[in-house]
Amino acid sequence: MNGGHDLVVVGSGAAGLTAAVGAAEAGLSVLVVEKAARLGGTTAVGGGVIWAPNNALMSTPDSPGAARAYLGTGRMSASEIAAFVEDVPRAIALLTRVGVRMRPLPRPDYHPDRPGAAHGRGLDQEPFDPRPWPGLAERIRPPTYFPLLTMSERDDRSAGPEVVKQREAGGVRTMGGALVGRLLVAALDRGVEILAATPVTALGHGTVRLGEETVAAGAVLLASGGFEWNADLRRRHLAAEITPISAPSNTGDALGLARGAALDEMTAVWGVPVITPPGDRYDGMPSGRMGNVEMTLPGSVTVDTTGRRFVNEALNYHDLNRAFAGRTAFLVFDRAYRERYPVAGSPPGAVEPWMVTADTPAELARRVGIDPAGLVATLGRFNAAARRGADPDFGRGANPQDRHLGDPAITPNPCLAPVAQGPFFAVPVHAGALGTAGGLATDLDGRVVDPAGDPIPGLYAAGNCAATLFRDGYPGGGATLASAVVRAYRVVRHLARGVSGAEGGR
Incomplete structure (x- = not known):
């Protein structure tokens, strides 16, 4: 290890690697340290989509004005909105310039009824083959339960099991793993030093403590x-308990390292409902699987212990997760659903030990602790409307965002079918999180600030250890990585201005 660096980056997800590559391009010496044994953090096990309005890769028209109008319905300030809309195309330009390969993802924004909503603002990662770089695949955090498909391939069903098998055999990565792989290649090509299994134990004035060693750091x-x-x-x-499905190394270390820093948005999470089959583990820790698709598909309902539905099950996963609010909930489905769709990785038709089953809804309810009369009444009302393709109670399937993850073979509403063919099944569903979204408060340049709002010299933050740019909002699929890479881009720009002697800040 060299004695000192212009920039020491703590963490090797998209935020850290984007900043490392950008800073190296600007002529800075960079060290990346990761406390886990493998690189990539939660980015490496996530979907890899980046929500990027008005970016140069989009295949549909967009404009800064539309993006500003769309974000203006949330809690972001006008200056925060303007800065994000201005910088996100620049951050994407940086990624593409250094070799990240993305394609537009034709998905709707998560709030299609809001002014300025659009279709296709997400960017999907192209598959990444690490074989030209011996040893690189082994350095990246392994995938979880997601098959090795791109998000586009998942949506249009254009790749079958044989493609997945070929990619598994070759060590090919998709989604977030592909993003990490290409950023690592870019970083190594630019002379960035990268250390795994290296926790940071303390920060000093211009120093970083790595176990027993101290290194100098300009920033x-x-x-x-x-x-x-x-x-x-x-x-x-947090207001309620959650089930995390991210990298288990995410234990909030940065909050303890940044002494004197202000915190912001600490109740916020990147939420998603989660199904937790017993025995599901990742990195040796109990884990789960995203359950929002299962909740959206026709032939299912989600109820609480009263047997009543409490939400439009096809909502975007972030808002869907909010509706749990500490509830005990169950995904209830019938034989037709089980024969047609996978559930938490279990293939269609399989009946797993963790699926409670019964011949009638009332008996199913008694077995899992749901009020039988409540469930029977709910299914009676739901089924009558579902046969017409309607949901008068919650409007499931009423907009493009709902229908996107439905089954297009089911008409007239791809999100609705009766739950009527026995036997019946129930699976617990929990409030979950892809990560927390609150943390260190920063200014627009990514500088960590103290409670008075003054920047702490030489200290920056990006990624999930920093407070989300979106103020607990979730504008579209890929918002998590959008917040990460845009803030990382701003950090690089601020550092580069300092190197060139230009005045920092906005």
Whole structure:
């Protein structure tokens, strides 16, 4: 290890690697340190989509004005909105320039009824083959349960099991793993030093403590994960318990390292409902699987212990997760659904030990602790309307965002079918998180600020250890990575201005 660096980056997800590559391009010497044994953090196990309005790769028309109008319905300030809309195309340009390969993803925004909503603002990652770089595949955090398909391939069903098998055999990565792989190649090509299994134990004035060694740092970027795997921090800051499905190394270390820093949005999470088959583990920790698709598909309902539905099950997963609010909930489906769709990775038709089953809805309810009369009444009302393709109670399938993850073979509403063919099944569904979204407060340049709003010299933050740019909003698929890479881009720009002698800040 060299004695000192212009920039030390703590964390090797999209935020950290984007900043590392950009800073190296600007002529800075960069060290990336990752406490886990493998690189990539939660980025490497996620979907890899980046929500990027008005980017140069989009295949549909967009405009800064439309993006500003769309974001203006949330809690972001006018200056925060303007800065994001201006910088996100620039961040995408940086990624493409250094070799990240993306394609437009034809998905609707998560709030299609809001002014300025559009279709196709997400960017999907092209598959990445690590074989030309011996040893690189082994350095990246392995995938979880997602098959090795791109998001586009998942949506249009253009790739079958044989493609997945070929990619598995060759070590090919898709989604977030592909993004990490290409960023690592770009970083290594530009002379970035990268260390795994290297936790940061303390920050000093111009120094970073790595175990027993201290290295000099002109600046430090905290780009590690959130605190979703830290039970104490969850109890202290979150309104309800969650089931995390991110990298288990996300224990909130950055919050303790940045002494004197202000915190912001600490109740926010990147939420998603989760199904947790017993025995599902990742990195040795109990884990789960996103359950929003299962909740959207026709032939199912989600109810609480009263047997009543409490939400439009086809909502975007972030808002869908909010509706749980500490509820005990169950995905209830019938034989036709089980024969047609996978459930939490279980193939169609399989009946798993963790699926409770019964010949009638009333008996199913008694077996899992749901009020039988409530469930029977709910299914009676739901089924009558579902046969017409309607949901008068919650409007499931009424807009493009709902229908996107439905089954296009089911008409007139791809999200609705009766739950009527026995036997019947029930699976618990929990409030979950792709990561926490609150953390260190920063200014528009990514500088960590103290409670008075003054920047702490030489200290930056990006990624899930920093407070989300979107103020607990979730504008579209890929918002998590959008927040990460845009803030990383701003950090690089601010550092580069300092190197060139230009005045920093906006």
